[in-house]
Amino acid sequence: MNPTRRTVLLAGATAALLPALSAQAAPKAAALQPYASYWYPDSLPSGTPGTGITWRSLKSWCPADDADLAFNASTVPLAARFTPTPANPTARADQARIQSLVSFGPTAGNPSQGSATADYYALTHWAYTDELVFWGGSSGEGLILAPNAPIVDAAHRHGVPVLGNIFLPPVAYGGQLQWTRDLVQKDAAGRYPLAERLVAVAAAYGFDGWFVNAETSGGNTSLGADMLGFLRELKALARAKGQRVTWYDSMTVNGSVSWQGALNSQNEAFFQAADDMFVDFRWTAAKLASSGERAAQLGRSRYELWAGADVEANGWNASVNWDAIVPRDKAHVVSVGFYRPEWTRNHLPADGRTPGDFHAADDRFWTGRSLDPSHPDGTDSWRAPAVSVADRSTVTSMPFASVFNTGHGLRWYEDGEVTSDAPWNHLGLQDRLPSRRWVVHTEGQRPAVTFDFADAWRGGSSVLVDGELDGPAVVEVYATRLPVTADTVVELIHRTDAGSVNVELAVATAEPTAPGATPPYTYIPVTTADSWQTSAVRLAGLSGTVHAIGVRLTPVDGGPVRWRLGGLAVRDATHTPAAPTALRVTAASGGDFRFAWNQAPGDVRHHTLHRLLPDGTRRFLGGTCQRAFFAGGLRPEQGEAEARFELRAVGELYTTSAPATVTHRW
Structure with a gap:
């Protein structure tokens, strides 16, 4: 990569890294508001931290003293995934994969459990992603970042591991070589105590390992040897806990920082000590080819190398030699490492971007200009992931349900x-979403299919099919591996907003005959209405395994059709979760509250917290997968002497428990 692009990279990677900028950018911290955690390895900077910044030493961390741990710990286990028949003939199932380095917020002041805005990078295209890195770090705030729980919960539902980030910045951006030495310090027994501490943090917080990026120059061979020993111990301890370690191509074995853009003798030892490696942007086609060959000679997969694709500044207009990574006509060379794909949000005007604008851009990035992975646009210079990489799904067991909640919205629906008419974001409330968006099989005009935020059945969004239908159109919704029993029922919650259309549930019990082909659907009519309608369909006459679920829309009179899908469920029984117990206010300051509770036995998807108003109505305050929640900015209403709160457990089918209640006197 040329120096200009490197400068752009560093400027982006260290946004708000300089202490002065960090102090200005960080919000004034509410006393009780929990934030995502960040640390220095051991020693702290000189001086005092800026407003809203807390300097912490990882060496001093222990879970018993972590007051925000209950708010930051993921509760959703990493789901297993399967690969359905690819959506198109060029998408490969067993070759290149995708890693994404994403900055979801600032290092300091990044709320633990979402916030009161819909303007958020609500990543939904997990189906193409193999590893997510919680990118960030700052010389003025902290260098080691633990991902916040909503991101981990959403990723885990879709089978994607999430790594915390260790960023040792360049000297030009405030990096101090002492911090590198702190990270790799040894105890009297020759062990690396911070390797153990990092694994303990990941285990306590429920994420999947660490991305190690050592870019502070000035080191020597001795420091390089210490870093290699540290990395080997980190990987050994991580593997024992089911965690993983990724190395960034920066420091070389002699301790200097020299970005290679390849796997070679200067970084091979680090690659061997890690699970995979992000190859710096200086790569060329020849370097990647030799890197893949070298990995194979080491007995490693070439797809454990992520070739960096810098999309922070230009997104799908970025200049990437795709044939050097994922050629169309021969085996993929290595995997893809996206640096900052949140460009899909950030390039939109900040003063007017909407969730719909963001998802339109994000679909363009991940699916391509055609917006249909089964029909890629061959003239598109951007080789979207869906063109090269097969999607994957985690929908393998019942009960399964989705209300197509993307994890943010303009209001909350039940x-x-x-x-609640307040905008919000909380990725932990995101559903398992359709993996290929959006495949439409039709001989006629293709309608537009989008996540829509103007109305919903539950959460903040629904699926909207909108267009001039001149023939039947089959919209693929989920690739699944769900067993069919005598009691299996599929429920659709849907509504016709405009036009006249016949709706059929489409169910396939086998795979398509070829990539891109329509699954062998059985079509079952359902009733339609211009208000929300729940249609329950028993799968009588079908057996085996459900491989795909969709809907077929057939126009009655022609003309514009607007049809909305608000929910889908597959079940063979219903279950209502038991109520949580011991709901309590653990801290209160003005209108800010911390709540905690005990979860009842049994499966619970998440919890919702409402405020019961004096007129008897319930106002949604938020939801979380954790056993603790923060609500801020509350005030007495209508002269009430005490605030009343209700907490409910929500099951996988979106059935809700009886409430647990607590009051707080103003």
Whole structure:
């Protein structure tokens, strides 16, 4: 990569890294508001931290003293994935994969459990991603970042591991070589105590390992040897806990920082000590080819090398030699490492971007200009992941349900009614979403299919099919591996907003005959209405395994059709979760509250917290997968003497428990 692009990279990677900028950018911290955690390895900077910044030493961390751990710990286990028949003939199932380095927020002041805005990078295209790195770090705030729980919960539902980030910055951006020495310090027994501490943090917080990026120059061979010993011990300890370690191509074995853009003798030892390696942007086609060959000679997969693709500044307009990574006509060379794909949000005007604008851009990035992975646009210079990489799904067991919640919204809906008109984001509330968006099989005009935020059955969004239908159109919704029993029922919650259309549930019990082909669907009619309608269909006459679920829309009179899908469930029984117990206010300051509770036995998807107002209505305050929640900025209403709160457990089928209640006197 040329120096200009490197400068751009560093400037982006260290946004708000300089202490002065960090102090200005960080919000004033509410006393009780929990934030994502960040640390220095051991020694702290000189001086005092900026407003809203807390300097912490990882060496001093222990879970018993972590007051925000309950808010930051993921509760969703990493789901297993399968690969359905690819959506198109060029998508490979067993070759290149995708790693994404994403900055979801600042190092300091990044709320633990979402916030009151819909303007958020609500990543939904997990189906193409193999590893997510919680990118960030700052010389003025902290160098080691633990991903916050909503991101981990959403990723885990889709089978994607999430790594915390260790960023040792360049000297030009405040990096101090002492911090590198702190990270790799040894105890009297010759062990690396911070390797053990990092693994303990990941285990306590529920994420999947660490991305190690050592870019502070000035080291020597001795420091290089210490870093290699540290990395080997980190990997050994991580593997024992089911965690993983990724190395960034920066420091070389002699301790200097020299980005190679290849796997070679200068970084091979680090690659061997890690699970995989992000190859710096200086790569060329020849370097990647030799790197893949070298990995194979080491007995490693070439796809454990992520070739960096810098999309922070230009997104799908970035200049990437795709044939050097994922050629169309021969085996993929290595995997893809996206640096900052949140460009899909950030390039939109900050003063007017909407969730719909973001998802339109994000679909363009991941699916390509055609917006249909089964029909890629061959003239598109951007080789979207869906063109080269087969999607994957985690929908393998019942009960399964989705209300197509993307993890942010302009308001909150329950049973089609607004229970909070405040915008919000919380990725932990995101559903398992359709993996290939959006495949439409039709001989006629293709309708537009999008996540829509103007109305929803539950959460903040629904699926909207909108267009001039001149023939039947089959919209693929989920690739699944669900067993069919005598009691299996599929439920659709849907509504016709405009036009006249016949709706059929489409169910396939086998794979398509070829990539891109329509699954062998059986079509079952369902009733339609211009208000929310729940249609329950028993799969009588079908047996085996459900491989795909979709809907077929057939126009009655022609003309524009707007049809909305608000929910889908597959079940062979219903279950209502038991109520949580011991709901309590653990801290209160003005209108800011911390809540905690005990979860009842049994499966619980998440919890929702409502405020019961004096007029008897319920106002949604938020939801979380954790056993603790923060609500801020509350005030007495209508002269009430005490605030009343209700907490409910929500099951996988979106059935809700009886409430647990607590009051707080103002």
